[in-house]
Amino acid sequence: MQPFRLGYVAQSLTLKLGASHTCRVANATPVRLLDLIAQNLAELEQILLFNEKNGIQVFRVGSSLIPLASHPVNKLSWWKTFGRDFDRIAEIARRSGQRLSMHPSPAGASLASARPEVRKAAEEELLYSTRVLDMLGQGPEARVVLHVGGAAPDRPTALDNAHRMLDALPDDARRRIAIEHDDRTWTAREVYPLALDHGLPFLADPLHNAVLPSDPVVSIPELFRMANKTWGALGLRPKHHLASQKPDGPRGAHSDYIDPKDYREAVAALEVPSDFMIEAKQKDLALFKLQRTRLEKRAA
Template sequence: MKIRFGYVSTAITLWDASPSKTLTFTRYQQLSKQARTEKLLELTKLNLAHTLRMLYFNLAHEIEVYRLSSSLVPLATHPEVFWDFVTPFKKEWKEIGDLIKKHRLRVSFHPNQFTLFTSPQTKITDNAVIDMEYHYRMFEAMGVADTGMMNIHIGGAYGDKVTTIARFHENLKKLPSDIKRSMTLENDDKTYNAEETLLACEQETVPFVFDYHHHMANLCEPPLEELLPRIFQTWDQVDLVPKIHISSPKGDKEFRSHADFVDLEFIMPFLKMVKEFGQDVDFMIEAKAKDQAALKLVEDISKVRGYKRVSGAAIEVK
C-alpha cells in the first residue's frame, strides 16, 4: 500500500507566497469604482500567481496532494460585490489547471466553517450554496471540476442533533447535483463524531474525509477498526483513494489545537491500523508548519521498519 502526503494552502518555505491576500469590504467601500476593480484584479492575479508558485514547489518536492486556498478571489461571494473573476484570468486559471492535470495532482478546497447546511436560517443555507458554487466555479475555470473535491463539516447541533441532522439532509437538496458530486464531509472535534458523520455520508452518498485528530478529541462508541472499512467504502463512487486529515495536539491542555508539526507517536496507532487494511490513502497534513510538517512526517515515518520512502512525499508500506 502507498500513502501520499500533502499540505494546506501555503508553502511557508517560500518567501511571501500567500495565495490568500484579501481585501476587507470596509476598505473596498472606501475606494472609488475604478480603484475597487483594480484592487480586486490586482489581488486575484497575485493569488493565482502564488498558487502557481506553490504547484511548482510541490512538483519539485514530489508533493501530489494539495489543498487550494479558499481565499483566491477577494470578496467573491459578498452580496454587494459579486464579480466576474473568471473572464479576466482565463489564461491563469487554465495554466493552473493544465499543470494539475498534466501531473495528476490531487487538489481540493475546504470552504470555511460558515458554509453550513444545518442552520434553521434559510439565509445561511442559501449563502452555503453560494459559497459552494464559488468553489466549484474555480474548479471549472481550472478545468478540474471532474476531480476536485470540496470538504465541509456537517455543522452545529443547535441543541438537538436528531432534528438538526434531518434539517441538514433537507437543506442539502438545495445544492446542485453536479456540485454535490464534488462534496466530501469531515468529522468534528466537538460536535459530529466519526460514526455520525459516516451515517450522513452513507445516506447522501458522499465520500468521508476522516480526521484522526478530531476523532481522538471526539470519540464515538464503535471502535475505529469497525468504522474504517465503511469509511473507505464511501470513496468507491469516485475515482480517488480515501483522504485522511492528519495532525496532532498542541498539548494536553490544548488538545484540539494543531501543533506546528505532527507527532509520530500520536498517529502511530492509526498508521498501524491502516496498514492492516492495506488500503492506499492520501494524508492531508493540517499542521501549522504546513509543507515543512508534511515533509518532516514523511522523513520520520520512513525511519520506521516496514515504511519505505518512495518519493519526496510518499511512503510505501510493506
C-alpha cells in the first residue's frame, strides 16, 4: 500500500477542462441544463482518463457537475437521462482506483445555520452530492467535505445547531459527510469533537490549523492523529488537505504551488497510509511540480 497519494481539485489545467460549467438561474432552461450536463460529464470523463494515464488516484469533482442540481429550477431527472454516462465514468474510476470527493461551498451547505431555508438548501446539496458519488461507483471513502459554517448568534448556539442538523439529516444526505475545520471561525479542537460525536471523519488541513490555531495549539502530527482516529474508526484510509500560504496574499489564501517545506512537514507527520488533496491554484500542474520535487530529492 502506498504511504501517501496526491490529488488535485476539480480542474485539469493541462487539459484546460473543469467539468463545472453552469449558468444563472434566469437562464436555466431544461435545454440549457441538458447541454451543460452533457458537456460537464464529457469533460469529467476526459479528466479521469487523464488521471488514469498519469497514475493520479485522488480527485475532487466540482460541485457544479450538474448545474443548479440542488436548486428548484433544475427539475430534470438527470440521473436517469445520463445514467449510461455515469456508468462509463464510474468504470474509469473503478479500474484505476480513483478516490473521488466533493466539497460544496460554505454558502451552499452550512451546518450551523438555524434558518429553515438554509438548512433545507444544505440538505438538498448533500443529497445531490451523495447521489453523484454513488453514481460514480465510489465506496465509503469518497466523501462530501463540509465546514461547520458561521457562529451566529453565538458559538454555543451555532455548534448546537450543527449537532441538531447532523442528527436530523436523512441517511442519504449524511452518510458521505466529512467535517473540516476552517481558517476563519472553527478551529480543529472545536470541530474534531463534532465529528467524533456523529461518527464522521474529521478532515485535517495544516494551513487552516496555522491560520486559525487551536488553544492549546495542535501540532501537525497531532492534527493528523486526530483525523486518523476518525477515519480509522470507519475502516477508511485518511485524507488530508495540503496547501501553502500565498506569499503576497491575505492569511489563508492558497498559493499557486505547494511549498516543499509544507510538503515535507506533512509527509513527516504521517503515521498511516493517507491521501493528500492538494489545494493550489495551479491544480494538476502543482501536483506534477511536487512530484518532480520528490524525484529530484531522491536523485540528489
